[in-house]
Every structure is written in C-alpha cells, then in structure tokens.
Amino acid sequence: MTVHTSAAPQPPATGTAHAAGSRLRGSLGVSGIVFIVVAAASPLGVIGGPVPLGIAFGNGAGFPFAFVIATAVLLLFSVGFTTMTRFVPTAGAFYSYVDKGLGRSAGLGAAFIALLAYLALEAGVFGLFGPALAGLVESYGGPALPWWVWAAAGFAAVVLFGYRNIELSGKVLAVLLLAEVAIVLALDAAVIFSGGGPEGFSTGIVSPGQILSGAPGFGILFAILSFIGFEATAVFRDEARDPDRTIPRATYISLLSIGGFYTLSSWLLVSGVGQSKVVEESTANPGTILQTTTEAYLGAAGGHIIALLFVTSLFACILSFHNIASRYIFQLASRGVFAQPLSVPHERFGSPARASLAAAGVVAVLNVAAVLLGLDPIVEFYTWLGGISSVGIVLLLVLTSVAVLAFFARQERGGSTWRRRTAPALGLAGLLLFVAIILQNLPTLVGEESYGPFSFGVLALLVLAFAAGPVVARARPAAVLH
Incomplete structure (x- = not known):
C-alpha cells in the first residue's frame, strides 16, 4: 500500500472538492453527538442481551471486569484517534484517518x-x-403478525428520520436514550438500597479467580461487541459546532459513559440475581433475566417498562447506525467514490437525504432476502450479520491505530510522545489481542461449532471489501478522501 511522504493534506482534485454548498448542515454540540453515539451502543439492549450471554458463556460473575478491560484499551486507542483529529479536517471517521x-x-x-x-x-x-x-x-392482546411486518414499520420510521435534519434524530435519540438509561439506573439503585441482593454485593468483579474462570476470552468478546458505534463521533464533523474540540470531547465522554454504565449495571445485575445463581439463571433465561430481575426489585410496572424500552432501545440503535451509514455514503460520494448525486444535501433539511435512501435500499434488500430465504431473524439473520460487523469494526480500529502511528512517525507537531506514540501503540496491542479473541470465537458467534461456510464467508466478505480499495483507487484516481 502507498504511504504519503508528506503530512500536508493534498488538495482535492477537480470535481471532488468538498465545497461548502455540498456540506451537511447542523449545529450538534458535544451532548448531541454523545446521544447519537451512545444510542448506537444501545445500553439497555446490551444489559439485556450481551451481558447475560457474557455471564452464561464467558466468565460468570467475573464478566463485568471485561468491560473495564475493553474500556481501558479503547481509551488508549482514543488518545491517538482524537490527537489526529485536527489533522483530518473532513468527516469520514476511520477511512479518512487510514x-x-x-x-x-x-x-x-x-x-x-x-x-x-x-x-x-x-x-x-x-x-x-x-x-x-x-x-x-401480542403480550398486550394485539394481533399475532410475522416479525417482518413490525420490522417494516420500524424501517419506515427510520427512513423518515434519516431523511430529515440530524438534529431531529438527535432529539428523538436523546429521549429514548434517557428513558432506557433511567430504568436501568432505577434497577441499579434498587439493588444498592437492598444491600446488594440476596447474597450481598458480588465480589466477582475484583476476584482474580472469578475473572479468569470459565471462558474469559468469550466474555471479552461480548464486552467488545457492546462498544460498537462509539468511534463514529468523527462522522458528524460537518454537523458539529467547533469540531476540533467537539469531536474529541464527545469521543471521551461517550466511551467513559458507555464503559462506566456497562460495568456498574452488569455488576449490579449479578448482585441482584445472586453471585452463586447468576450463571445458571443467565444460561436458562438469557433473554428474560433483565426483565425478571427488574420485576423482582421494581414490581410488575418495572417489568412492563423494561419490555417497552427494550424495543425502543433497538429502534434507537438502528436509527443511529442508519445515520452513520448514510454519512459514510454521502462523504464517499462527495469525494468521487460513489455517484455524485448521493453527495447532494437536502435543500431544506441539509441532510444526506439521497444517501440515506441509498442506505435504506441496501438494508431493505437484506431484510427481504432474509424473509424470502426463511431465515430465523435472531439465530441466523442477526447472528450472521452481527459477525460481519463485529469483525469489521475491530479490524478498522486496528487499521486506524496503525494509521495514527504511521502519521505521527512523519508528523512531530501533534502533542506529547504519549499522545502520538505510546498510547496508540498500547491501544494497538490490546486491539490485536481482541482480534485474536474474536477470530477464535467467530464460529460460535455465527452459530457454528467450528470454522465452516459462514465463518469463512464473513472473513471473505471483509477481505473482498478491503481489496476493493486498491481497485477503486486505480479506477477513480480523482477521488481524494481527506
């Protein structure tokens, strides 16, 4: 691969300039970006999904410590990522840095x-x-309809919000996020005030024996997957106020908020159920343990609220990822990689409306294919696509870390050695460990006992996607990414 010999940004080629008239409009502050990014992480969905799975199939009561490890590594990654932000004056997140x-x-x-x-x-x-x-x-007496009917209704809402200005999505996500965080914090408070549950507060989070028990690598895998989306703060650069300050602040606040929330709430969930029983309960009822625990501490009303907010949490997650994907398409089109019309913002909303519709089209095709093929929506459809995403995002984190180190090897005016070299190098070492863990557990993640067609298929898709880079670079020599 070609490495730039100069740190100075290259001027865009004719026809690919990111002119002011083609920029997205918005005035997102730190809080607005944080709401979008944290909503993508789906806090309630994580506490109700990956956390029980990490407890059941990972390292039991020691699982909450996996969030501490993941947070620490991603903070090290963020040091170099945010230090490089002022040298990358274009929205685009990973690929602009790489x-x-x-x-x-x-x-x-x-x-x-x-x-x-x-x-x-x-x-x-x-x-x-x-x-x-x-x-x-159905639980409230409604009609029993196929899952894809309700998915289609949610899809229509996502398309509507994605078409409009980002600030509308930000407000919707803020409301949904505050609601889901509030109910989990209410459960946390109830467990704390009850003295830590039937067995007191769990000691698994600080016990080396518990942390290393079972399959700690699998526990770390679920912890890593819970952070997907935090790195997308830079995607919203064009719509941020004072991006050189807003983006780094939003990145750190998002990461610390997500990591702290997951660590605290998973530890208190273990405590609320009981350290000696939590593995058994999580294995038997991974999908309902959060709701039943909430009912035990907050009554039936709490259980109903959790059930409702779990659905809205998933919607918020989808909307956040749709906003991110739309902006990737918009930015790539504005730089001559995709068709130029996809880079035209909406005249009234200043949104990537056409790019949003393009993203929606791809998502629609994938969902229709799942229905026509009769795939189980959770065990097959979600699991397979989740495997692609998890491996892809961690690989991108690794590539970005390498890019940061390579850039600052040439650029000495970026801050202290800690920010330019030491922290990024330590973060890269941790991320490489994460890649090894994910590859080791990928078959389980996509529902296979060992490496088979789906595991190899995930890797093949990602290799082909990356290999398309040099091909497109030759085919479109005018395309400039920064």
Whole structure:
C-alpha cells in the first residue's frame, strides 16, 4: 500500500472538492453527538442481551471486569484517534484517518469495510427489533403478525428520520436514550438500597479467580461487541459546532459513559440475581433475566417498562447506525467514490437525504432476502450479520491505530510522545489481542461449532471489501478522501 511522504493534506482534485454548498448542515454540540453515539451502543439492549450471554458463556460473575478491560484499551486507542483529529479536517471517521496515515488505497479499503459493517449491523438489528415488537404487541392482546411486518414499520420510521435534519434524530435519540438509561439506573439503585441482593454485593468483579474462570476470552468478546458505534463521533464533523474540540470531547465522554454504565449495571445485575445463581439463571433465561430481575426489585410496572424500552432501545440503535451509514455514503460520494448525486444535501433539511435512501435500499434488500430465504431473524439473520460487523469494526480500529502511528512517525507537531506514540501503540496491542479473541470465537458467534461456510464467508466478505480499495483507487484516481 502507498504511504504519503508528506503530512500536508493534498488538495482535492477537480470535481471532488468538498465545497461548502455540498456540506451537511447542523449545529450538534458535544451532548448531541454523545446521544447519537451512545444510542448506537444501545445500553439497555446490551444489559439485556450481551451481558447475560457474557455471564452464561464467558466468565460468570467475573464478566463485568471485561468491560473495564475493553474500556481501558479503547481509551488508549482514543488518545491517538482524537490527537489526529485536527489533522483530518473532513468527516469520514476511520477511512479518512487510514487514508491520511496509510494512503488512499488503504483508506478506500477501510471505507468499504466500515460501510459493510454498519449496513450489516443496521439490517441485522431489525432481526431483533421485529420479534421484540411482535412479542410486546401480542403480550398486550394485539394481533399475532410475522416479525417482518413490525420490522417494516420500524424501517419506515427510520427512513423518515434519516431523511430529515440530524438534529431531529438527535432529539428523538436523546429521549429514548434517557428513558432506557433511567430504568436501568432505577434497577441499579434498587439493588444498592437492598444491600446488594440476596447474597450481598458480588465480589466477582475484583476476584482474580472469578475473572479468569470459565471462558474469559468469550466474555471479552461480548464486552467488545457492546462498544460498537462509539468511534463514529468523527462522522458528524460537518454537523458539529467547533469540531476540533467537539469531536474529541464527545469521543471521551461517550466511551467513559458507555464503559462506566456497562460495568456498574452488569455488576449490579449479578448482585441482584445472586453471585452463586447468576450463571445458571443467565444460561436458562438469557433473554428474560433483565426483565425478571427488574420485576423482582421494581414490581410488575418495572417489568412492563423494561419490555417497552427494550424495543425502543433497538429502534434507537438502528436509527443511529442508519445515520452513520448514510454519512459514510454521502462523504464517499462527495469525494468521487460513489455517484455524485448521493453527495447532494437536502435543500431544506441539509441532510444526506439521497444517501440515506441509498442506505435504506441496501438494508431493505437484506431484510427481504432474509424473509424470502426463511431465515430465523435472531439465530441466523442477526447472528450472521452481527459477525460481519463485529469483525469489521475491530479490524478498522486496528487499521486506524496503525494509521495514527504511521502519521505521527512523519508528523512531530501533534502533542506529547504519549499522545502520538505510546498510547496508540498500547491501544494497538490490546486491539490485536481482541482480534485474536474474536477470530477464535467467530464460529460460535455465527452459530457454528467450528470454522465452516459462514465463518469463512464473513472473513471473505471483509477481505473482498478491503481489496476493493486498491481497485477503486486505480479506477477513480480523482477521488481524494481527506
């Protein structure tokens, strides 16, 4: 791959300039970006989904410590990522950084991996949203309809919000996020005031024996998957106020908020159930343990609220990833990679309306294919697409870390050695460990006992996406990513 020999940004080629008239409009502050990014992480969905699975199939009562490890590694990654932000004055997140550090071919490859990962995850979460909403409606005496009917209703709402100005999505996500965080914090408070549950407060989070018990690697895998989306703060650069300050602040606040919330709430869930019983309960009822625990501490009303907010949490997650994917398409089109009309913002809303519709089209095709093929929406559709996304995002984190180190090896005016080299190098080491853990557990993640067609298929798709970078770079020499 080609490496730039100069740190100075190259001027855009004719026809690819990111002119003011083609920029997205918005005035997102730190809080607005934080709401969008944290909503993508789906806090309630994580506490009700990956956390029970991490407890059941990972390291039991020691699982909450996996969030501490993941947070620490991602904070190290963020040091270099945010330090480089002021040298990357374009919205584009991963691929702009990879392009700046490792060259245009690698940058385009990273862009295609990112787009594949985000579109796959957006489509896959509909496989959770549809059945969850169907179950909720039926529980209140509503009609029993196929999961895809409810997924289609959610899809229509996502298309509507994605077409409008980002600030509307930000407000909707803020309301949904505050509601889901509030109910989990209410459960946390109830467990604390009850003295820590039937066995007191769990000691698993600080016990080496518990932390290393079972399959700690699998626990770390679920912890890593719970953070997907935090890195997308830079995607909203064009719509942010004072992005050189807003983006780094939003990145750190999002990461610390997500990590702290997951660590605290997973520890208190273990405590609320009881350290000696939590593995058994999580294994037997991974999908309902959060609701039953909430009912035990907050009554039937609390259980009903959790059931409702779990559905809205999934919707918020889908909407957040749709906003991210739309902006990837918009930015790539504005730089001559995709068709130019996709880079035209809406005259009234200043939104990437056409790019949003393009993203929606891909997601619609994937969901329709799942229905026609008769795939189970959770066990097959969500799991397979989630496998693509999880591997893809972690690989992008690794590529970005390498790009940061390569860039600052040439650029000495970026801050202290800690920010330019030491922290990014430590973060890269941790991320490489995460890649090894994910690859080791990928078959289980996509529902296979060992490496088979789906595991190899996930890897093949990602390799092809990255390999498309050099091909497109040659085919479109005028395309410039930064």
